[in-house]
Amino acid sequence: MKAPWRRLRSSWRARGDSHLSGALTGQVHAALEGAALAQAMVNKKVNPADARSQIAEIEHRGDEQRAELVERLSQTLVAPLDREDLFRLSRSIDDVLDTIRDFVREADLYQIEKRKTYRPFLDDVVGAIESLDEAVDALWSKPHRVPLKALEAKKAARGISRGYQDEFAKIIDGTVSPQALKHRELIKRLDMVGMRINDAADVLTDGALKRGY
Numbered sequence: 001m002k003a004p005w006r007r008l009r010s011s012w013r014a015r016g017d018s019h020l021s022g023a024l025t026g027q028v029h030a031a032l033e034g035a036a037l038a039q040a041m042v043n044k045k046v047n048p049a050d051a052r053s054q055i056a057e058i059e060h061r062g063d064e065q066r067a068e069l070v071e072r073l074s075q076t077l078v079a080p081l082d083r084e085d086l087f088r089l090s091r092s093i094d095d096v097l098d099t100i101r102d103f104v105r106e107a108d109l110y111q112i113e114k115r116k117t118y119r120p121f122l123d124d125v126v127g128a129i130e131s132l133d134e135a136v137d138a139l140w141s142k143p144h145r146v147p148l149k150a151l152e153a154k155k156a157a158r159g160i161s162r163g164y165q166d167e168f169a170k171i172i173d174g175t176v177s178p179q180a181l182k183h184r185e186l187i188k189r190l191d192m193v194g195m196r197i198n199d200a201a202d203v204l205t206d207g208a209l210k211r212g213y
Contacts, residue, residue, distance in 0.1 A: 020076055021140045023069035024086070027093045028136050030062030032129045034100040035193075039122040041104060042115040048108035055104045062097045066090050080139040085207035089136075092200035096129070099196055103189040110182040117183070121163050121190040128156035128197045135204050146208040150201040157201070160194030163187070 034055055041051040069090050073083050081089070112118075135149035167187045171180050 020069065020072040020079060020086075023065050023072055024090060024093075024136055024139075025133070026065035027062055027069065027090060027097075028129065028133045030058055030065060031093055031097040031100065032126070032133060034058045034062075034097050034104075035122065035125045035129050038100055038104050038107075039119075039126055041107065042118040042122055044115055048104070048112070051104050052108040055101045059097055059101050062094065066094050080143055081204075081207035081211065085203055085210070089200055089203045089207070092196060092203055093132075095196040096193060096200065099189060099193045100125070103186060103193065106186060106189060110186065112182065112186065113179075117167070118186065118190065121160055121187070124156045124159040124163065125190065125193055125197070128153045128160070128194070131156060132197060132200055132204075135201070139204075139208075143208060143211070143213040146213055147205050150204040150208075153201040154198055157194040157198040160197075161191055164191035164194075 037046065037051055037054055037058065040046045041048055046054070070087070073079075073086060076083070079086060107115075131149050131153035135146050135153060138145040138149055164187050168184065171184050174180060
């Protein structure tokens with residue numbers, strides 16, 4: 001005979017909660033879309049002014065998905081993570097997108113010239129969010145894989161942090177100039193993106209372990 005929690009887990013796996021999972025996945029996809037836009041901007045495929053306009057629309061869609069998730073949480077009795085953990089996860093993903101928005105906005109304000117400097121950062125950001133997306137998707141299908149995918153997101157996030165440290169060291173060793181100060185602010189913003197991704201991965205791992213996956 002199945003234990004009570006195993007019976008409940010089988011129940012939500014069988015019927016699913018398409019609205020709840022769809023809202024959370026929609027949030028992650030909005031963050032991924034924002035990261036891809038920032039990546040296109042630093043690769044000179046989109047100019048900063050256009051990227052700034054587009055990121056505002058992406059953020060709005062992400063906010064709509066978060067509002068949907070919060071509403072669904074109040075109506076959901078059984079979910080793959082505790083409601084408090086799902087709420088924290090949603091907030092962390094929202095923070096990821098908000099910080100990407102700030103990077104794009106500041107890149108336009110500062111009129112950055114050497115955009116290629118930020119390519120490795122954005123490559124890691126996109127990779128980390130893709131792993132986060134896989135971890136979220138696994139919640140409803142293969143929950144035992146959640147900690148592994150969350151760990152992959154954390155590893156990519158650490159790459160962002162290492163990149164920040166390397167670039168910051170160069171700034172300290174160089175001449176202080178307005179351009180150097182702008183560069184420092186932008187890499188700091190990207191480091192914050194990595195920290196927010198790390199927060200989301202931690203929530204996933206903690207929540208999964210709490211449920212015994």
